[in-house]
Amino acid sequence: MVVAPAVADKNIHQANAFDLSEEALRRQRNSKWGKYSPEVLPAFVAEMDFAVAEPIQQAVRRVVDGRDYGYPLRNGEKAGLAVATAFAARMKDRFDWEVDPDLVLPLADLVQGTYAPVLAFSEPGDGVVLQVPNYPPFRDVIQTTGRKLIPLSMRDDGTRFVCDTVEIAAAVNGRTRIFVLCNPQNPTGRVFTRDELLAMARFAIDHDMIIISDEIHSDLVYPGHRHIPLASLGAEIADRTITITSPTKSFNIPGLRCAVLHFGSARLRDRFLARIPARLMGDPNAIGVDATVAAWAHGQPWLDSVMAHLLRARDRLVGRLQAEVPEIVCRVPEGTFLAWLDCTKLGFNTSAFDFFHDRARIAFSAGETFDPAGSQFVRFNFATSMPILDKLLDQMVTAIRR
Numbered sequence: 001m002v003v004a005p006a007v008a009d010k011n012i013h014q015a016n017a018f019d020l021s022e023e024a025l026r027r028q029r030n031s032k033w034g035k036y037s038p039e040v041l042p043a044f045v046a047e048m049d050f051a052v053a054e055p056i057q058q059a060v061r062r063v064v065d066g067r068d069y070g071y072p073l074r075n076g077e078k079a080g081l082a083v084a085t086a087f088a089a090r091m092k093d094r095f096d097w098e099v100d101p102d103l104v105l106p107l108a109d110l111v112q113g114t115y116a117p118v119l120a121f122s123e124p125g126d127g128v129v130l131q132v133p134n135y136p137p138f139r140d141v142i143q144t145t146g147r148k149l150i151p152l153s154m155r156d157d158g159t160r161f162v163c164d165t166v167e168i169a170a171a172v173n174g175r176t177r178i179f180v181l182c183n184p185q186n187p188t189g190r191v192f193t194r195d196e197l198l199a200m201a202r203f204a205i206d207h208d209m210i211i212i213s214d215e216i217h218s219d220l221v222y223p224g225h226r227h228i229p230l231a232s233l234g235a236e237i238a239d240r241t242i243t244i245t246s247p248t249k250s251f252n253i254p255g256l257r258c259a260v261l262h263f264g265s266a267r268l269r270d271r272f273l274a275r276i277p278a279r280l281m282g283d284p285n286a287i288g289v290d291a292t293v294a295a296w297a298h299g300q301p302w303l304d305s306v307m308a309h310l311l312r313a314r315d316r317l318v319g320r321l322q323a324e325v326p327e328i329v330c331r332v333p334e335g336t337f338l339a340w341l342d343c344t345k346l347g348f349n350t351s352a353f354d355f356f357h358d359r360a361r362i363a364f365s366a367g368e369t370f371d372p373a374g375s376q377f378v379r380f381n382f383a384t385s386m387p388i389l390d391k392l393l394d395q396m397v398t399a400i401r402r
């Protein structure tokens with residue numbers, strides 16, 4: 001039996017990867033376009049509405065067309081090594097950061113890559129510092145493992161969101177074991193400066209914490225800002241830093257499940273492996289491996305054009321909101337394709353998510369999932385075509401003005 005592909009090639013292979021129609025997007029079987037009813041426009045989960053880069057598509061096709069589904073070897077070695085090597089080459093190329101592939105553990109995804117170090121380096125009841133608001137699964141990791149969340153507030157200073165570890169000094173003690181850093185930060189879009197990173201690292205060193213540094217959005221940084229891998233800031237910081245990343249956000253392949261966890265030193269890796277056997281982390285699948293290597297090795301021209309589009313989309317979003325709904329406070333994202341909108345001044349009598357869902361027929365990410373006190377915020381995913389972005393903004397403005 002021949003099964004028809006969910007999306008006909010003609011819809012997805014367009015000259016312009018940024019102009020997929022709503023109709024074509026709705027035919028994809030992903031959570032962004034499938035979760036809500038057809039009259040609701042989605043702008044929530046961090047997926048982009050763009051056709052993937054051709055080198056990735058070719059890599060996937062090679063596996064599929066060859067029915068090449070055995071335990072994968074690449075260059076005569078276990079396939080995970082190809083991911084580690086591609087990661088090391090990319091870090092050198094993009095950030096001038098020397099990475100030893102031997103310190104890289106391939107895995108399926110970053111939430112797994114957060115659970116594992118939390119389990120390895122802390123015990124139930126121990127404290128974990130997390131910037132708030134933050135990517136909701138990080139809160140889940142802390143809660144479901146019985147750790148204690150120590151919130152480090154991201155505060156709006158009038159131009160951007162900042163945090164100051166002095167504010168949590170009293171809440172930290174000898175049982176505060178881990179600092180989860182998200183940089184670039186989801187949902188505020190901050191790209192932390194070298195000084196900010198050094199201050200957070202110093203705080204972790206002074207309190208003997210392991211740092212889990214989520215850098216999944218590091219490719220998505222706008223002009224005027226620069227991503228600095230935390231572990232590249234020196235041996236003392238690296239020795240306590242576990243970096244987790246993957247190409248799933250920047251290359252739009254979250255369904256292919258392949259990521260990396262990097263230990264800043266062999267000592268850190270060995271301490272981790274003494275608690276969590278490498279086999280427990282599993283191996284990424286062959287298609288995910290090849291797609292990841294293709295993305296990191298050959299995807300940059302595609303990503304450059306994505307960034308040019310995202311910059312225009314970001315500026316359109318911020319510009320239109322400022323002009324048409326100045327009550328919404330939106331700090332210009334320095335990285336990511338996400339905007340964190342403070343709707344407090346609009347005085348909704350429901351959550352901001354419910355207002356936009358019910359009245360504007362838009363599904364944003366609900367602010368309270370990033371911060372229990374954030375019900376008047378929504379996170380707006382602007383990685384879509386200009387026509388869809390304008391439609392989202394039109395629907396927002398009309399619902400508010402009504």
Ligand SMILES: Cc1ncc(COP(=O)(O)O)c(C=O)c1O
Nearest residue numbers: 046109110111135186216248254
């Ligand atoms: C900050 C952050 N970390 C981790 C993830 C998880 O990514 P994945 O499921 O592709 O590993 C996301 C996804 O949105 C994210 O925004």
